[in-house]
Amino acid sequence: MNTTKIYSLYSHFYDSFFGRIFQPGRRIANELMDVQPGEKILEVGVGTGISLPFYSKNAEVVGIDISQDMIKQAEKRKQELNLSNIRLNIMDATRMAFRDGFFDKAIAAHSITVIPEPVETLKEMKRVCKKDAEFFFLNYAGSDNDIITRFEKAISPIRNKLGLGKAIELEELLHSVSFEIVFNDRVNIFKLCQIIKCKALVHNGKI
Numbered sequence: 001m002n003t004t005k006i007y008s009l010y011s012h013f014y015d016s017f018f019g020r021i022f023q024p025g026r027r028i029a030n031e032l033m034d035v036q037p038g039e040k041i042l043e044v045g046v047g048t049g050i051s052l053p054f055y056s057k058n059a060e061v062v063g064i065d066i067s068q069d070m071i072k073q074a075e076k077r078k079q080e081l082n083l084s085n086i087r088l089n090i091m092d093a094t095r096m097a098f099r100d101g102f103f104d105k106a107i108a109a110h111s112i113t114v115i116p117e118p119v120e121t122l123k124e125m126k127r128v129c130k131k132d133a134e135f136f137f138l139n140y141a142g143s144d145n146d147i148i149t150r151f152e153k154a155i156s157p158i159r160n161k162l163g164l165g166k167a168i169e170l171e172e173l174l175h176s177v178s179f180e181i182v183f184n185d186r187v188n189i190f191k192l193c194q195i196i197k198c199k200a201l202v203h204n205g206k207i
Helices: 003-010 014-033 069-080 118-128 146-154 156-161 170-176
Strands: 042-044 060-065 084-091 103-109 129-142 177-186 193-200
Touching: 003 069, 003 103, 003 193, 014 193, 042 084, 042 118, 042 156, 069 084, 118 170, 118 193, 129 170, 156 177, 170 193
Parallel strands: 042 060, 042 103, 060 084, 103 129
Antiparallel strands: 129 193, 177 193
């Protein structure tokens, strides 16, 4: 079962399970983003739109997701909360339909490790954002315990098939695509998730 089909299934109960577990981290991530009036924000893997109420209504927020069923749930939430500053699109994160340098900030919450092509997604995020843009990543990071970490890596193929993500070193992945990490902390229950703020390194005038 591919990622799109898996998350179409998850869309029916995502909020009641994953939402409660990860919501504190989402709130912290939004506070860290410090969204200013008039800024254009991109959320990659917006899912059911569970984070949408946190955004300032004075900012323009665009949420994308490859799952049509997830976007349907997000649209429902948008209408219920009258979030007129939110725009939602069914879109492949590796081929975004936005011009270069459009967004001021971008966030991927619990999505980079479940996207089949994370490197291409990161490159696209850089392309559609301004050179001085800030990027935020919220993701399950696992335990600091070596034994638990080895077990998690061993079951990584199973987690991946269930759409729960691969066991990857997010910091190493970000560095490989020329992101500079400026903030890193642990959040959520038992500090099992990681919130990272970074900027894209500029090489010869290009990010």
